[in-house]
Amino acid sequence: MNAPRPPTEQEKFGRHRPLTDRDAHEINRVEELSYDLKIHEIIAAEVVAIAPDAPLSDALDLLRLHRISGLPVVDEENLVGIISVEDILRALQNGEIHLPVKNYMSADPVSVRASDSIVEAIKIFTETGLGRLPVLNENKRLIGIITKGDITRGILRAVQHDYQEEEVRRYRASHLFEDIVSDRTTLVLRYAIQAGDFTHGGNASANIKRALLRLGANPQLARRCGIAAYEAEMNLIIHTAKGGVLKLEVESNEIVISAADDGPGIEDIQKVLQPGYSTASDQIRAMGFGAGMGLVNIQRTVDAMELKSAPGKGSKLIMRIAMSADDKKGAL
Amino acid sequence: MNLQHVIDALQLSVLTEARDFSAISPSGGYASDLLSCVMAGTKKGALWITLQAHMNIVAVAALTEVAAIVITENAQPESAVIAKADEQNVILLSTPKTSYEICGALWEIGFR
Numbered sequence: 260m261n262a263p264r265p266p267t268e269q270e271k272f273g274r275h276r277p278l279t280d281r282d283a284h285e286i287n288r289v290e291e292l293s294y295d296l297k298i299h300e301i302i303a304a305e306v307v308a309i310a311p312d313a314p315l316s317d318a319l320d321l322l323r324l325h326r327i328s329g330l331p332v333v334d335e336e337n338l339v340g341i342i343s344v345e346d347i348l349r350a351l352q353n354g355e356i357h358l359p360v361k362n363y364m365s366a367d368p369v370s371v372r373a374s375d376s377i378v379e380a381i382k383i384f385t386e387t388g389l390g391r392l393p394v395l396n397e398n399k400r401l402i403g404i405i406t407k408g409d410i411t412r413g414i415l416r417a418v419q420h421d422y423q424e425e426e427v428r429r430y431r432a433s434h435l436f437e438d439i440v441s442d443r444t445t446l447v448l449r450y451a452i453q454a455g456d457f458t459h460g461g462n463a464s465a466n467i468k469r470a471l472l473r474l475g476a477n478p479q480l481a482r483r484c485g486i487a488a489y490e491a492e493m494n495l496i497i498h499t500a501k502g503g504v505l506k507l508e509v510e511s512n513e514i515v516i517s518a519a520d521d522g523p524g525i526e527d528i529q530k531v532l533q534p535g536y537s538t539a540s541d542q543i544r545a546m547g548f549g550a551g552m553g554l555v556n557i558q559r560t561v562d563a564m565e566l567k568s569a570p571g572k573g574s575k576l577i578m579r580i581a582m583s584a585d586d587k588k589g590a591l
Numbered sequence: 592m593n594l595q596h597v598i599d600a601l602q603l604s605v606l607t608e609a610r611d612f613s614a615i616s617p618s619g620g621y622a623s624d625l626l627s628c629v630m631a632g633t634k635k636g637a638l639w640i641t642l643q644a645h646m647n648i649v650a651v652a653a654l655t656e657v658a659a660i661v662i663t664e665n666a667q668p669e670s671a672v673i674a675k676a677d678e679q680n681v682i683l684l685s686t687p688k689t690s691y692e693i694c695g696a697l698w699e700i701g702f703r
Protein backbone atom coordinates (compact mmCIF):
# COMPACT_ATOMS: atom_id res chain seq x y z
CA MET A 260 0.00 0.00 0.00
CA ASN A 261 1.24 3.42 -0.83
CA ALA A 262 1.96 5.86 1.96
CA PRO A 263 -0.14 9.02 1.54
CA ARG A 264 1.72 11.54 -0.59
CA PRO A 265 2.55 14.80 1.18
CA PRO A 266 0.63 17.71 -0.35
CA THR A 267 2.51 19.86 -2.84
CA GLU A 268 3.01 23.55 -2.13
CA GLN A 269 0.24 24.43 -4.57
CA GLU A 270 -2.20 22.05 -2.91
CA LYS A 271 -1.36 23.37 0.51
CA PHE A 272 -1.39 27.08 -0.18
CA GLY A 273 -3.36 27.38 -3.40
CA ARG A 274 -1.66 28.79 -6.44
CA HIS A 275 0.34 31.30 -4.52
CA ARG A 276 2.71 30.10 -1.85
CA PRO A 277 2.98 32.43 1.13
CA LEU A 278 5.52 35.16 0.54
CA THR A 279 8.35 35.90 2.89
CA ASP A 280 9.29 39.52 3.38
CA ARG A 281 12.27 39.02 1.14
CA ASP A 282 10.14 37.58 -1.66
CA ALA A 283 7.77 40.48 -1.26
CA HIS A 284 10.64 42.89 -1.70
CA GLU A 285 11.81 41.17 -4.90
CA ILE A 286 8.33 40.80 -6.30
CA ASN A 287 7.41 44.37 -5.62
CA ARG A 288 10.06 45.57 -8.05
CA VAL A 289 8.89 43.13 -10.73
CA GLU A 290 5.29 44.09 -10.09
CA GLU A 291 6.25 47.72 -10.30
CA LEU A 292 7.94 47.03 -13.63
CA SER A 293 4.88 45.23 -14.95
CA TYR A 294 2.98 48.48 -14.45
CA ASP A 295 5.80 50.75 -15.65
CA LEU A 296 6.67 48.87 -18.81
CA LYS A 297 4.34 49.38 -21.76
CA ILE A 298 3.55 46.62 -24.21
CA HIS A 299 5.02 48.51 -27.19
CA GLU A 300 8.34 48.76 -25.33
CA ILE A 301 8.89 45.04 -25.15
CA ILE A 302 7.43 43.50 -28.33
CA ALA A 303 9.37 42.66 -31.46
CA ALA A 304 9.40 45.39 -34.10
CA GLU A 305 8.35 43.16 -36.98
CA VAL A 306 5.17 41.23 -37.20
CA VAL A 307 4.55 38.28 -39.51
CA ALA A 308 0.91 37.94 -40.54
CA ILE A 309 -1.16 35.98 -43.04
CA ALA A 310 -4.31 36.72 -45.05
CA PRO A 311 -7.57 34.85 -44.27
CA ASP A 312 -7.81 33.46 -47.80
CA ALA A 313 -4.27 32.04 -47.89
CA PRO A 314 -4.08 28.25 -47.67
CA LEU A 315 -3.25 26.68 -44.30
CA SER A 316 -0.12 25.14 -45.88
CA ASP A 317 1.25 28.71 -46.36
CA ALA A 318 0.60 29.42 -42.68
CA LEU A 319 2.50 26.26 -41.77
CA ASP A 320 5.44 27.34 -43.98
CA LEU A 321 5.53 30.76 -42.27
CA LEU A 322 5.45 29.21 -38.80
CA ARG A 323 8.32 26.91 -39.75
CA LEU A 324 10.34 29.65 -41.40
CA HIS A 325 10.07 32.05 -38.44
CA ARG A 326 10.09 29.31 -35.77
CA ILE A 327 6.94 30.64 -34.18
CA SER A 328 3.81 28.92 -32.93
CA GLY A 329 1.06 31.28 -34.04
CA LEU A 330 0.22 33.95 -36.62
CA PRO A 331 -2.22 36.85 -36.64
CA VAL A 332 -4.63 36.78 -39.53
CA VAL A 333 -5.02 40.18 -41.17
CA ASP A 334 -7.52 41.29 -43.77
CA GLU A 335 -6.65 44.69 -45.29
CA GLU A 336 -4.81 45.76 -42.16
CA ASN A 337 -7.64 44.65 -39.88
CA LEU A 338 -7.01 41.86 -37.42
CA VAL A 339 -9.59 39.16 -38.04
CA GLY A 340 -8.16 36.12 -36.28
CA ILE A 341 -5.26 34.07 -35.03
CA ILE A 342 -4.01 30.78 -36.39
CA SER A 343 -1.85 28.53 -34.24
CA VAL A 344 0.08 25.29 -34.65
CA GLU A 345 -2.76 23.49 -32.87
CA ASP A 346 -5.29 24.75 -35.45
CA ILE A 347 -3.07 23.54 -38.29
CA LEU A 348 -2.67 20.14 -36.62
CA ARG A 349 -6.44 19.79 -36.55
CA ALA A 350 -6.54 20.63 -40.27
CA LEU A 351 -3.83 18.04 -40.98
CA GLN A 352 -5.79 15.38 -39.06
CA ASN A 353 -8.83 16.16 -41.15
CA GLY A 354 -6.76 16.19 -44.35
CA GLU A 355 -7.77 19.81 -44.98
CA ILE A 356 -4.40 21.58 -45.10
CA HIS A 357 -5.32 22.97 -48.55
CA LEU A 358 -8.29 24.94 -47.14
CA PRO A 359 -8.02 28.69 -46.45
CA VAL A 360 -6.76 29.90 -43.07
CA LYS A 361 -10.14 31.44 -42.21
CA ASN A 362 -11.69 27.96 -41.94
CA TYR A 363 -9.51 26.98 -39.00
CA MET A 364 -8.47 30.25 -37.34
CA SER A 365 -9.85 31.53 -34.04
CA ALA A 366 -11.91 34.55 -35.08
CA ASP A 367 -12.21 37.75 -33.06
CA PRO A 368 -9.13 37.09 -30.95
CA VAL A 369 -8.56 38.78 -27.61
CA SER A 370 -6.08 41.61 -28.14
CA VAL A 371 -4.22 44.21 -26.10
CA ARG A 372 -3.36 47.83 -26.82
CA ALA A 373 0.24 48.86 -27.44
CA SER A 374 -0.05 51.63 -24.86
CA ASP A 375 -1.24 49.25 -22.09
CA SER A 376 1.05 48.20 -19.27
CA ILE A 377 2.35 44.68 -19.62
CA VAL A 378 0.35 43.78 -16.52
CA GLU A 379 -2.77 43.81 -18.77
CA ALA A 380 -1.22 41.14 -20.97
CA ILE A 381 -0.15 39.15 -17.89
CA LYS A 382 -3.74 39.21 -16.60
CA ILE A 383 -5.12 37.91 -19.91
CA PHE A 384 -2.46 35.21 -20.13
CA THR A 385 -3.31 34.07 -16.62
CA GLU A 386 -7.08 34.15 -17.12
CA THR A 387 -7.28 32.55 -20.56
CA GLY A 388 -4.23 30.29 -20.80
CA LEU A 389 -3.51 31.79 -24.24
CA GLY A 390 0.11 31.76 -25.41
CA ARG A 391 0.16 34.89 -27.56
CA LEU A 392 -1.89 38.05 -27.95
CA PRO A 393 -2.13 40.45 -30.91
CA VAL A 394 -1.15 44.02 -30.09
CA LEU A 395 -3.15 46.84 -31.67
CA ASN A 396 -2.30 50.53 -31.95
CA GLU A 397 -4.75 53.36 -31.24
CA ASN A 398 -6.26 52.93 -34.75
CA LYS A 399 -6.95 49.24 -34.07
CA ARG A 400 -4.24 48.24 -36.53
CA LEU A 401 -2.09 45.22 -35.74
CA ILE A 402 1.46 46.26 -34.81
CA GLY A 403 2.77 43.09 -33.22
CA ILE A 404 2.34 40.01 -31.07
CA ILE A 405 3.15 39.65 -27.41
CA THR A 406 4.13 36.34 -25.82
CA LYS A 407 5.01 35.33 -22.26
CA GLY A 408 8.63 35.11 -23.42
CA ASP A 409 8.52 38.79 -24.46
CA ILE A 410 7.36 39.68 -20.95
CA THR A 411 10.10 37.68 -19.25
CA ARG A 412 12.75 39.19 -21.52
CA GLY A 413 11.35 42.71 -21.09
CA ILE A 414 11.40 42.48 -17.31
CA LEU A 415 14.87 40.97 -17.23
CA ARG A 416 16.14 43.76 -19.44
CA ALA A 417 14.59 46.39 -17.15
CA VAL A 418 16.03 44.76 -14.03
CA GLN A 419 19.43 44.67 -15.70
CA HIS A 420 19.02 48.36 -16.50
CA ASP A 421 18.21 49.09 -12.80
CA TYR A 422 21.31 47.21 -11.80
CA GLN A 423 23.49 49.16 -14.18
CA GLU A 424 22.06 52.44 -12.87
CA GLU A 425 22.97 51.42 -9.33
CA GLU A 426 26.48 50.56 -10.53
CA VAL A 427 26.76 53.98 -12.14
CA ARG A 428 25.56 55.71 -8.96
CA ARG A 429 28.12 53.80 -6.95
CA TYR A 430 30.82 54.60 -9.48
CA ARG A 431 29.94 58.30 -9.38
CA ALA A 432 30.06 58.37 -5.57
CA SER A 433 33.37 56.58 -5.51
CA HIS A 434 34.93 58.95 -8.03
CA LEU A 435 33.54 62.09 -6.46
CA PHE A 436 36.89 63.45 -5.45
CA GLU A 437 38.43 62.88 -8.87
CA ASP A 438 35.55 64.51 -10.70
CA ILE A 439 35.47 67.68 -8.64
CA VAL A 440 38.53 69.84 -9.03
CA SER A 441 39.47 72.31 -6.33
CA ASP A 442 42.53 73.15 -4.26
CA ARG A 443 41.00 71.36 -1.33
CA THR A 444 37.83 69.26 -1.56
CA THR A 445 36.05 68.31 1.64
CA LEU A 446 32.86 66.34 2.06
CA VAL A 447 30.99 67.16 5.27
CA LEU A 448 28.18 65.09 6.76
CA ARG A 449 26.34 66.60 9.76
CA TYR A 450 23.97 64.83 12.12
CA ALA A 451 21.91 66.51 14.86
CA ILE A 452 21.86 64.22 17.90
CA GLN A 453 19.12 64.63 20.53
CA ALA A 454 19.91 64.18 24.22
CA GLY A 455 18.28 61.05 25.67
CA ASP A 456 17.22 59.71 22.27
CA PHE A 457 18.25 56.10 22.82
CA THR A 458 15.78 54.87 20.21
CA HIS A 459 17.76 56.46 17.41
CA GLY A 460 21.13 55.88 19.06
CA GLY A 461 23.57 54.54 16.50
CA ASN A 462 21.64 55.72 13.42
CA ALA A 463 24.07 58.51 12.61
CA SER A 464 27.05 56.16 12.99
CA ALA A 465 25.39 53.56 10.78
CA ASN A 466 24.80 56.25 8.13
CA ILE A 467 28.40 57.38 8.40
CA LYS A 468 29.64 53.85 7.86
CA ARG A 469 27.33 53.35 4.89
CA ALA A 470 28.38 56.65 3.30
CA LEU A 471 32.04 55.76 3.62
CA LEU A 472 31.49 52.34 2.03
CA ARG A 473 29.61 53.96 -0.81
CA LEU A 474 32.43 56.42 -1.30
CA GLY A 475 34.70 53.42 -1.78
CA ALA A 476 36.48 53.31 1.59
CA ASN A 477 37.83 49.92 2.53
CA PRO A 478 35.57 48.04 5.00
CA GLN A 479 38.14 48.14 7.80
CA LEU A 480 38.37 51.94 7.63
CA ALA A 481 34.56 52.26 7.51
CA ARG A 482 34.27 49.98 10.55
CA ARG A 483 36.80 52.04 12.56
CA CYS A 484 34.98 55.27 11.72
CA GLY A 485 31.66 53.64 12.57
CA ILE A 486 32.87 52.57 16.02
CA ALA A 487 34.42 55.94 16.87
CA ALA A 488 31.32 57.76 15.62
CA TYR A 489 29.06 55.45 17.64
CA GLU A 490 30.83 56.14 20.92
CA ALA A 491 30.77 59.88 20.25
CA GLU A 492 27.10 59.71 19.24
CA MET A 493 26.16 57.83 22.43
CA ASN A 494 28.11 60.34 24.53
CA LEU A 495 25.98 63.12 23.06
CA ILE A 496 22.82 61.14 23.81
CA ILE A 497 23.80 60.13 27.35
CA HIS A 498 25.82 63.01 28.73
CA THR A 499 24.64 66.27 27.20
CA ALA A 500 21.87 68.59 28.29
CA LYS A 501 20.53 69.38 24.83
CA GLY A 502 22.29 66.99 22.50
CA GLY A 503 24.81 68.16 19.93
CA VAL A 504 26.19 67.78 16.45
CA LEU A 505 28.11 64.83 15.08
CA LYS A 506 30.15 65.75 12.04
CA LEU A 507 32.18 63.74 9.58
CA GLU A 508 34.64 65.52 7.31
CA VAL A 509 36.23 63.57 4.52
CA GLU A 510 39.37 65.08 3.12
CA SER A 511 41.77 63.67 0.58
CA ASN A 512 44.11 62.15 3.15
CA GLU A 513 42.20 61.94 6.40
CA ILE A 514 38.78 61.63 7.98
CA VAL A 515 37.87 63.93 10.85
CA ILE A 516 34.91 63.05 13.06
CA SER A 517 33.85 65.59 15.64
CA ALA A 518 31.17 65.74 18.31
CA ALA A 519 30.26 69.13 19.72
CA ASP A 520 27.75 70.06 22.41
CA ASP A 521 26.92 73.07 24.56
CA GLY A 522 26.80 71.55 27.97
CA PRO A 523 27.24 70.64 30.69
CA GLY A 524 30.96 70.27 29.99
CA ILE A 525 33.51 68.06 31.71
CA GLU A 526 34.95 68.86 35.17
CA ASP A 527 38.11 66.79 34.93
CA ILE A 528 39.25 65.73 31.50
CA GLN A 529 42.03 63.47 32.83
CA LYS A 530 39.48 61.48 34.82
CA VAL A 531 37.09 60.85 31.95
CA LEU A 532 39.94 59.44 29.91
CA GLN A 533 40.60 56.73 32.53
CA PRO A 534 39.23 53.31 31.61
CA GLY A 535 36.17 52.50 33.74
CA TYR A 536 35.54 56.05 34.95
CA SER A 537 31.88 56.87 34.44
CA THR A 538 29.32 59.40 35.56
CA ALA A 539 26.38 57.50 34.06
CA SER A 540 23.28 56.90 36.18
CA ASP A 541 22.21 53.42 37.27
CA GLN A 542 19.37 53.54 34.76
CA ILE A 543 21.77 54.16 31.90
CA ARG A 544 24.13 51.47 33.17
CA ALA A 545 21.25 49.00 33.21
CA MET A 546 20.96 49.51 29.44
CA GLY A 547 24.57 48.54 29.04
CA PHE A 548 26.00 52.04 28.67
CA GLY A 549 28.22 53.95 31.04
CA ALA A 550 31.00 51.38 31.20
CA GLY A 551 33.49 54.21 31.19
CA MET A 552 35.00 52.76 28.03
CA GLY A 553 33.68 55.06 25.33
CA LEU A 554 36.56 57.50 25.12
CA VAL A 555 39.05 54.69 25.69
CA ASN A 556 37.57 52.84 22.73
CA ILE A 557 37.77 55.94 20.58
CA GLN A 558 41.39 56.47 21.52
CA ARG A 559 42.20 52.92 20.49
CA THR A 560 40.28 53.17 17.23
CA VAL A 561 41.43 56.51 15.83
CA ASP A 562 44.88 57.88 15.06
CA ALA A 563 44.51 61.06 17.08
CA MET A 564 41.91 62.26 19.55
CA GLU A 565 41.51 65.66 21.12
CA LEU A 566 39.00 66.54 23.84
CA LYS A 567 38.30 70.14 24.78
CA SER A 568 35.80 71.12 27.41
CA ALA A 569 34.79 74.00 29.60
CA PRO A 570 32.53 73.15 32.56
CA GLY A 571 29.17 74.88 32.17
CA LYS A 572 29.86 75.64 28.51
CA GLY A 573 30.32 72.52 26.48
CA SER A 574 32.67 69.96 24.99
CA LYS A 575 34.23 69.22 21.67
CA LEU A 576 35.73 65.89 20.76
CA ILE A 577 37.81 65.69 17.60
CA MET A 578 38.89 62.35 16.16
CA ARG A 579 41.26 61.97 13.24
CA ILE A 580 41.76 58.89 11.11
CA ALA A 581 44.52 58.95 8.52
CA MET A 582 44.00 57.29 5.18
CA SER A 583 46.59 55.20 3.44
CA ALA A 584 46.53 54.53 -0.29
CA ASP A 585 45.04 51.12 0.54
CA ASP A 586 42.10 52.72 2.36
CA LYS A 587 41.01 54.70 -0.63
CA LYS A 588 39.99 52.34 -3.33
CA GLY A 589 37.38 54.77 -4.60
CA ALA A 590 37.03 58.43 -3.82
CA LEU A 591 38.75 58.18 -0.47
CA MET B 592 30.31 24.75 12.15
CA ASN B 593 27.62 26.97 10.68
CA LEU B 594 24.97 29.06 12.37
CA GLN B 595 22.21 26.54 11.60
CA HIS B 596 24.14 23.90 13.56
CA VAL B 597 24.47 26.34 16.46
CA ILE B 598 20.75 27.17 16.38
CA ASP B 599 19.85 23.46 16.38
CA ALA B 600 22.40 22.39 18.98
CA LEU B 601 21.54 25.16 21.44
CA GLN B 602 17.82 25.17 20.60
CA LEU B 603 17.81 28.91 19.93
CA SER B 604 14.69 30.65 18.67
CA VAL B 605 15.10 32.91 15.66
CA LEU B 606 13.47 36.31 16.23
CA THR B 607 14.37 37.97 12.95
CA GLU B 608 13.53 36.89 9.38
CA ALA B 609 14.37 33.35 8.35
CA ARG B 610 17.30 33.03 6.02
CA ASP B 611 19.98 30.54 5.04
CA PHE B 612 21.80 30.22 8.36
CA SER B 613 23.92 27.37 7.04
CA ALA B 614 25.73 29.90 4.83
CA ILE B 615 26.98 31.77 7.92
CA SER B 616 29.97 30.46 9.84
CA PRO B 617 30.49 32.27 13.14
CA SER B 618 34.15 32.90 13.93
CA GLY B 619 33.84 32.66 17.73
CA GLY B 620 31.97 34.28 20.56
CA TYR B 621 31.95 37.28 22.86
CA ALA B 622 29.85 37.78 25.98
CA SER B 623 29.14 41.13 27.59
CA ASP B 624 26.22 43.39 28.45
CA LEU B 625 28.31 46.53 28.30
CA LEU B 626 27.99 47.96 24.83
CA SER B 627 31.33 49.73 24.83
CA CYS B 628 33.07 46.51 25.81
CA VAL B 629 31.42 44.79 22.87
CA MET B 630 32.53 47.61 20.60
CA ALA B 631 36.07 47.12 21.80
CA GLY B 632 36.18 43.39 22.32
CA THR B 633 34.12 41.48 19.80
CA LYS B 634 35.53 40.25 16.55
CA LYS B 635 33.75 40.58 13.23
CA GLY B 636 31.66 37.48 12.56
CA ALA B 637 31.48 36.36 16.20
CA LEU B 638 28.35 35.46 18.16
CA TRP B 639 27.50 38.10 20.75
CA ILE B 640 25.88 36.74 23.90
CA THR B 641 23.99 39.30 26.00
CA LEU B 642 20.86 39.77 28.05
CA GLN B 643 20.36 43.27 26.71
CA ALA B 644 17.39 43.45 24.36
CA HIS B 645 16.92 47.16 23.68
CA MET B 646 17.27 49.07 20.45
CA ASN B 647 20.95 49.89 20.79
CA ILE B 648 22.16 46.30 20.52
CA VAL B 649 21.18 46.45 16.85
CA ALA B 650 23.41 49.45 16.20
CA VAL B 651 26.30 47.83 18.04
CA ALA B 652 25.87 44.55 16.15
CA ALA B 653 25.64 46.30 12.78
CA LEU B 654 28.73 48.39 13.44
CA THR B 655 30.82 45.51 14.76
CA GLU B 656 29.47 43.12 12.11
CA VAL B 657 28.85 40.24 14.49
CA ALA B 658 27.30 37.09 12.97
CA ALA B 659 24.31 37.17 15.33
CA ILE B 660 23.15 38.31 18.77
CA VAL B 661 22.13 35.58 21.20
CA ILE B 662 19.74 37.20 23.70
CA THR B 663 19.71 35.18 26.92
CA GLU B 664 17.28 34.63 29.81
CA ASN B 665 14.31 35.16 27.51
CA ALA B 666 14.82 38.93 27.45
CA GLN B 667 12.26 39.99 24.85
CA PRO B 668 13.18 42.74 22.39
CA GLU B 669 10.31 45.02 21.36
CA SER B 670 8.93 44.56 17.87
CA ALA B 671 10.59 47.84 16.79
CA VAL B 672 13.95 46.33 17.75
CA ILE B 673 13.27 43.23 15.65
CA ALA B 674 12.15 45.36 12.71
CA LYS B 675 15.29 47.47 12.98
CA ALA B 676 17.42 44.33 13.11
CA ASP B 677 15.80 43.01 9.93
CA GLU B 678 16.38 46.36 8.26
CA GLN B 679 20.06 46.36 9.25
CA ASN B 680 20.57 42.67 8.46
CA VAL B 681 21.26 41.78 12.07
CA ILE B 682 20.23 38.29 13.23
CA LEU B 683 18.54 38.07 16.66
CA LEU B 684 18.42 34.70 18.43
CA SER B 685 16.80 34.03 21.77
CA THR B 686 17.12 31.48 24.57
CA PRO B 687 15.76 30.96 28.10
CA LYS B 688 19.26 29.90 29.23
CA THR B 689 21.72 32.24 30.94
CA SER B 690 24.70 33.79 29.18
CA TYR B 691 26.93 31.52 31.27
CA GLU B 692 25.13 28.38 30.06
CA ILE B 693 25.20 29.50 26.43
CA CYS B 694 28.93 30.26 26.56
CA GLY B 695 29.50 26.84 28.09
CA ALA B 696 27.43 25.13 25.43
CA LEU B 697 29.23 26.99 22.63
CA TRP B 698 32.54 25.96 24.14
CA GLU B 699 31.33 22.34 24.28
CA ILE B 700 30.39 22.23 20.60
CA GLY B 701 33.76 23.58 19.59
CA PHE B 702 33.76 27.38 19.67
CA ARG B 703 36.98 28.08 21.55
